Amino acid sequence: MLESSISVERDGGEVALDSLLSLENIKVAFPLKGKFPWSRESVRAVDGVSLRCEKGDVLGIVGESGCGKTTLANVIMRVLKPTEGRVLFEGEDHAKRTGTRTKELYRSLQMVFQDPFTSLNPVLSAGGNVMEPLRIQRVGNAQERRDRALKMMAEVGLRADQFNRKIAEFSGGQLQRIAIARALVLQPKLVVLDEPVSSLDVSIQAQVVNLLLRLQREFDLTYIFVSHDLAVVRYICNRVAVMYLGKIVEVGPANKILSQPSHPYTRALLDAIPIPDPHKRRPTGEAVLKGEVPSPLNPPNGCRFHPRCPWAQSVCATKSPEIRGLPGGNDHSFACHFPLGETDAIPDLENSKQRNKQ
Amino acid sequence: MTTTDFSSAGANAPTNVVLAVENLHVEFAMPDGTNVRAVNGVSYQLNSGETLAIVGESGSGKSVTALSVLGLLRGGTIKRGKIIINGNDVLEMDPVERRKLLGSEIASIFQNPTSALNPLMKVGDQIVETLLVKNRDLTKREARKRVFSLLSAVGVPEPEVRANSFPHQFSGGMCQRVVIAIAIANEPRILIADEPTTAVDVTIQAQLLDLIEMAKLETGASTVLITHDLGVVAQAADRVAVMYGGRIVEYGDVFDIFERPSHPYTGALLGSMPRIDEDVENLEVIPGQPPDMTDLPVGCAFQPRCAVGKGRVLCGTTIPDYSNLPSGQGVACHYPLGEGIPPSLGDNQNA
Amino acid sequence: MSAIDDKLGEISKPKQRSRNTFWRRFLRSPTGLFGAILFGMLIFISVLSPVIVPYSPLEQVSPPLLAPSTQHFLGTDELGRDILSRVIAGSRLSIAIAVGAAILSAIIGTPLGVVAGYFGGVVDGFVMRITDFALALPGILAALVVIVVLGSNAVNVAIAIAIGSSPAFARLSRAKTLEVKTRAFVQASKTMGASHLDIMMRTIAPNVIPPLVVQTVVTASMAVLATAALSFLGLGAPPPAPTWGAMLHDANSYLWDSPIYGIAPGLALTITVVAFDALGKGVSAAIGGASDHERGVGGHV
Secondary structure (H helix, E strand, C coil): CCCCCCCCCCCCCCCCCCCCEEEEEEEEEEECCCCCCCCCCEEEEEEEEEEEECCCCEEEEECCCCCCHHHHHHHHCCCCCCCEEEEEECCEEHHHCCCHHHHHHHHHEEEECCCHHHHCCCCCEHHHHHHHHHHHCCCCCHHHHHHHHHHHHHHCCCCHHHCCCEHHHCCHHHHHHHHHHHHHCCCCCEEEEECCCCCCCHHHHHHHHHHHHHHHHHHCCEEEEEECCHHHHHHHCCEEEEEECCEEEEEEEHHHHCCCCCCHHHHHHHHHCCCCCHHHCCCCCCCCCCCCCCCCCCCCCCCCCHHHCCCCCHHHHHCCCCCEECCCCCCCEECCCCCCCCCCCCCCHHHHHHHHCC | CCCCCCCCCCCCCCCCEEEEEEEEEEEEECCCCCEEEEEEEEEEEEECCCEEEEECCCCCCHHHHHHHHHCCCCCEEEEEEEEEECCEEHHHCCHHHHHHHHHHHEEEECCCHHHHCCCCCCHHHHHHHHHHHHCCCCCHHHHHHHHHHHHHHCCCCCHHHHCCCCHHHCCHHHHHHHHHHHHHCCCCCEEEEECCCCCCCHHHHHHHHHHHHHHHHHHCCEEEEEECCHHHHHHHCCEEEEEECCEEEEEEEHHHHHHCCCCHHHHHHHHCCCCCCCCCCCCCCCCCCCCCCCCCCCCCCCHHHCCCCCCCHHHHHCCCCCEECCCCCEECCCCCCCCCCCCCCCCCCCC | CCHHHHHHHHHCCCCCCCCCHHHHHHHHCHHHHHHHHHHHHHHHHHHCHHHHCCCCCCCCCCCCCCCCCCCCCCCECCCCCEHHHHHHHHHHHHHHHHHHHHHHHHHHHHHHHHHHHHHCHHHHHHHHHHHHHHHHCCHHHHHHHHHHHHCCCHHHHHHHHHHHHHHHHHHHHHHHHHHHCCCHHHHHHHCCCCCHHHHHHHHHHHHHHHHHHHHHHHHHHHHHHHHHHHHHCCCCCCCCCCCHHHHHHHHHHHCCCCHHHHHHHHHHHHHHHHHHHHHHHHHHHHHHCCCCCCCCCCCCC
């Protein structure tokens, strides 16, 4: 089953009803107030993303700042409306949900935010925060809500006596547990996690990551895990999508992509990560990706990555590569004219042309 | 806490100690009356030409030690200790002398590049400002030349144009390059980098770490690199000091520390990190929370979370002294790893 | 905030926060303590006024314009009523009207500000223009109109003052709403399916309250004076109600004969205003550093 391709028209065509979540050619453009009222400059934060997430997946969305991953998360959560494209959750189009159907969406779709210090309501206690979704969705009576919240807090490793404590009294790791309990108390099907461990201490990250894994198995959850930390993604995700400047450049099985990437950007990203082993040091000055991410206001022509790509050819500057899979399937797709081979070979510009002829 | 002797730590006896911190104690008085004991007896030495990484999580005290050395501690008091630069105890110096010394010998790079630069001054002017500290007779032409060469050395494209830009016109990574340019402008002997790459993307981080390394090689500066990222430590450091609860718990050569960690905290930290270069079956979890610095436990600060020390009387009552192991590493632990004592519930249950 | 401040802020962020931080800060503020004590005394006096007045404030009990004596601590007014009793009785009116006006203006102004800040755009513009209009009207004039329309009594005085003070609340709550609505927990409420009304009332409003408490106390302080001013002009509670303003008005004619007649209500006014102000300072200090979790070092007001 291949990922849906950007180039395939989907009007009236097959709709992926079996996927839990399906993003079809999502584009999000933020208009900028130009100097003149008629100037229609906009920042294309997400520029044509199609993605599918199946039940039981832990799908990682990775990329550096400005790649659009948080914007995409907001589109998935329906707090941001895409400029183009549609989001199908359990077969239903986000845009077509109105009234009560909108509210019902959040019984099955929940989010955990990056900063636990600001994602919980400081006026409510820990238990109060965990009960909020139940109150808003009018689930049960006061006692039932309390019981459910207590149970959920126990699941995430918090004690009953912490139920009434104020948010200000907890540490970052504990707060994130409260946030996770809050997200799961409605027993959703899909949970979007936006950098859930990035702001936590390293010694606490493992606690929360393992907790998330256990909860996923126990409650049969599906996760979308947005992160910039590829090591955590490799540990927890079974699938990963790599984003660059608003587009997906590679998507597929996490273990494969994060060890043998096809796209040069993924390769560069992996190479840049400092490995906690001094024997595996990257020699100074060697093979480090040069330059910076271009401004999303003015993305490069052709392949967006070509100005920084060590393997770029002339066609890369003019023609934007379509996302395509490897022959042989296995659900691994990428958008590159000259994808990397199966080995970690140094760029060989002669062979790269031959590679493409396959 | 006795002063510690590091002369045997590391493979070779250090030839030239550029910076020595001895038994530093720093406290902060909070507005609500509590006392944060941020640093509790920290000693380390920076040898000429080396990069010393100080690793720790938030609250470990790693930044406070650096700020103390730089004389930038606001709201905190140095209760005890010495900071020796070029053979002089900085804390005993006349303030004017101290400022001169710090300004010319030590440079710093902090985490947030945009707040480190003056938003109202052109970038070139800020570099000139630094240059004038050391050489007040710099002519305009000389200054301009230096600015351009510094900017191009740190990899800022079109330095002649960019020197006239303001910080807000730069990206975070570019700002940090400017900060590095300012830092190396006067060819300092000591460079203190406090989480210099935490706020930037990983590809920019790789570039900046390279840059700092190159700057170090060219100016001959010795670097104190403060970070929470063990990957950065492995990449950049010659020697490592691991901090926990305001104290150094392990100290030694970077290869030794990663291959044979002696302190349970270091070992647990390494085991709890997911890896990009290999598949990890199960992450080791360190239970509990980092210590409350206003209310440190009586004995070893790590004991509540320590698989080795939990339940052991000694760990609960006595702060471990620092000792040098035969391998050359230094560790502050009653039962260091690899010394043949298996992690267990302990001989005597702690009440 | 400089890079150093960022770092220092991180370092000294205490993990455990006492639940009593508010009270602890309040108790450390000498002005606040002073204000609280004074305010407490005033409340005590005003609540118990019917019981503690030596004489009835409305009845003639002695010859007029007597000098202060052991029987009439502050003497008598031109109708032979005990001035002390009238001052004490007047405290009830003044404080009740002031507090009432302050609370009423909070009730009127806060929702307007929250709605304006939350929705932004056209709604914001509309609400802000209304408040601009209210601010542009000269206070006394506006109060005059209200009282002429509604009638001259204590409640209407409170209403008139409330209308005039609510723009400040609207402004303040709008500013705080703009700040609060960017925080993740507001977005979290949206992703729980909360309606706009629910978010404004249950999520945003409670977080907007701290600076409003200070504003309420400050408004009460101003309202005391405003009430006196209106009563002085004859627009307040009608005679024979012993309002301090009316007393000042009446005392005006007898300044040489019985100076204490004018000094007494004036002093009472001053003390009351000082009490509210000091209380406000204390509350402000107590709230200043305690509310935001993000704050590290600092919070000394």
